[in-house]
Amino acid sequence: MDHNNAENKKVFAVLAEFENPGKLMKAAKLVSRAGYAKFDAHSPFPIHGMDDAMGLKESKLGWIVLSHALVGFSGGLALQVWASTYAYPINIGGRPFMNLPAFVPVTFELTILLSAFAAVFGMLFLNNLPKHHNSIFNSDNFNRVTDDKFFICVETDDPLYNEEETEKFFQDCGCVSYEKVYE
Amino acid sequence: MAHTKLTDNVQLPDSANPSKLFITLGAVGVIASLIGVVVNYEQFLHSYLTSFTFFMSISLASMFLVMIHHITRSSWGITLRRIPETFSSYIWVFALLFIPILIGMGSLYGWTQEQSGWFYQELREYKSPYLNEPFFIIRNIIYFAVWSFLGYKLYKNSIEMDKTGDWGIDSTLRKISAPGIFFFGFTVSFASFDWIMSLRFDWFSTMFGVYYFAMSFQLVFAVLILMVLFLRNKGLLLNTIAKPHIRDLGGWLFAFSVFYTYIAFGQFFLIYYANIPEATLFFYYRLEGSYQYMLYFTLFGRFVIPFILLLNKPSKGNYKVLKFVSVLIVVSHIVELYWLIMPSLHDSFTFHWLDIATFFALAGIFFALFFTYFKKQNMVPINDPKLAESLNKH
Incomplete structure (x- = not known):
C-alpha cells in the first residue's frame, strides 16, 4: 500500500531529518524557541540534555x-x-x-x-498509551528512526504551522530531508 | 559541550585551609580528654568510643565508596574522589588512637570482668572462645591492618597516577578494590560487633554489622556534600565539582537514607516481633525514659525529614536543602551512636562534658590530618582516564 500517494488525504505532520544527535538537539532548541508546541524529536537512543533543549516541563x-x-x-x-x-x-x-x-x-x-x-x-x-495507530508511521523513511536516523516532526495542528514557512524554517535549521506525512 | 578540561585551580590555597583551626581544636580537646581520664575514667572511655566510632564511620564508608567506584568503573564521581580517598588514607593514625580503648577494655566491656549470678557466669564462659581479651586485640590488629593497607594503597596509587599519568594504575586500583570489598565486608561487620555490640555481651544481632555500615554509608554522603559545599564556599572547584555531581550526591543521600531505615527498622522489628527476652533487653533499655527521645530524634533526623525534603527531584540539587539535610544527618549519627553506646554506662540520658571534649579531640585530629593531606596533593585526580567524562557530566 502506498501511503504517500493520497491527494485527498490530510497532511498529519511534517518530518525533518537531521544528520546526527548534535544537530538534532540544536534544531530541537530552535523549534522550541520558535514557539512550536506540538512537536517531538525522535532518535534511536536517549540523548542527554534533550529535555532541556525541547523546553519540556518537569513531568507531572x-x-x-x-x-x-x-x-x-x-x-x-x-x-x-x-x-x-x-x-x-x-x-x-x-x-x-x-x-x-x-x-x-x-x-x-x-x-x-x-x-x-x-x-x-x-x-x-x-503518554496517551495504548495507541493503536500513529500516522507518523506512514512515512517509510521514519522506519529507520530505531536504527540510525534522527527526526523532528511538527504536527499540522500546531497553531504556528504554515506550509511554506515551516518548510523554510527547517531548511534553515539544516535538515537533510523534509517530507509531509499523510494521515 | 561545556568544559572537558580542568579549568579550576586544583591546589588548596592557604587562605582556605582551616587545619590550624582544627589543630587548636584538637589540642584543646586532647588536653580536656586527658583531664577526663583522671577525673572520670569510665565516662572518658564511653565518650571516647562514641567519638571514635563516629570518625571511623567516615573513614570506612569513604573507603567503601572509593572501592565501589573503582570496580564499577564509574565516572560520575571522579572529580570528587580525592576527598573520600583522603579520608580513608590515614586510618593507620586511628589504629594508634584505638590504643586507649584496648587499654580500657577492662572497664568498658562487661565480658572482660568476672560476673555474678550463674546465668551471666555461664554465658560468659560460653562466649569466651570469641570474647576474650587476646583474641579481641588480635582481631582489632587485623581490622586496622586491613583498613590501613587498603586506604593507603588506594590513596597512594591514585596520587601516583596524578604524577606519572600512567593509566595502567587504573587497573591496579581495580585489582586492589575487588578483594578489598570482600575483606571490608567481614572486617567492618566484626569490628562493629566488637566495638559496639559486645558492650552488652548478653545481646546479639546478626544484622548489627550491616546496621553500622548502613549508618556510615548514609553519613559519608552527608559529609561529602558538606565538604564540597565548603570548597564551593571558598570559591574552589566551582566548575569541577559542579551541580550535576552534587545532585548525584543528593540522590545517593536520599537512597541510603531509605536503605539505612530499612536495615535499622528490620533489626528492630525482628527483635520486637520475636519478643525473646534476651534479645529485647537491648531495646528495653533504649526505649525507656530519656533514651527514647534520642531514638525519635534519629528517626526524624535520619529518615522522615530527609525523605520528605529530598523526595522532589529539584531539591536534590538545591544546596540549601542539601546543607540542612546533611547537617541533620551528621547530628543524628552522633546522637544514634550515643544512643547505642551510652546506655551501657548511664540508665538515663546524662550529658557529660567529656562527650564534647573527646569529640573535639578526635575531630581536631581527623580534620587537621585531612586538610594537611588534602593540601599536599591535587584536590582532583588530574590524570584519571575518566576525568573528562566526569567533567562533562550533566
Missing part, C-alpha cells in the same frame, strides 16, 4: 505517584488501626492493640503497591 508523573502513595499510606494504616483496635481487637503477646511498629510493613507495602500502579498507569495515561 511525580505528583500522581505521590498522591497515590499518600492514599496507600493512610489507607493501609487506617485499615489496620480500625481492624485491630475497633473491629476485631486481639491480644497478641500482651502487645497494645494500637501497635504502630507492627503496622509498618503493611503500610509500607500498600504505599509501594499504589505508587507502582500510579507510576505505570500514570505513565501510560500521560
